[in-house]
Amino acid sequence: MNPDQVAEIARHLLMEAMLLSAPVLIASCLVSVILSLLQTLTSIQDQTLTAVPRLLVVFVAGTLTMPWFLRRLVLYTVHLWTDFHRYLG
Template identity: 65%
Template sequence: MMRKVLMEAMMLSAPLLVAACLVSLVVSLLQTLTSVQEQTLTIVPRLVVVFVVTMATLPWMVHRLVSFTVRMFTDFHRYLG
């Protein structure tokens, strides 16, 4: 049961983590090329992209989480014994 929960958590967080990593990579590359080392340049774009990706994938996340919860409650008798 814990393996299923952890897999579901990874699947739900993957789009956000991938987006944040890609934005961080691009911003770091731009900072290196332009020699601008401003700390807010790394945080603000990442927050904006994570927010946009969250809003874009929120219906998919809610649907997946609800179906996972229903599956866990309907198969809960398997985990009691």
């Protein structure tokens, strides 16, 4: 396996990781911004008011995107294993 092939596999792996983590990260960021704005407007500075809703949103987003997440992960793994002969020699 030459360095170009390793770089290609690493690039595909990082792209898949970014795509798979994007829905949960975007949902968490949106909730954080909304809650920060709400805290600023109401002058409430309790940290649990931001942590608990953010955890709930991450859990719900992870649960809702799990079928897509698993399908994409399985397709990536199958693609990697079926093309593995290219990388061996």
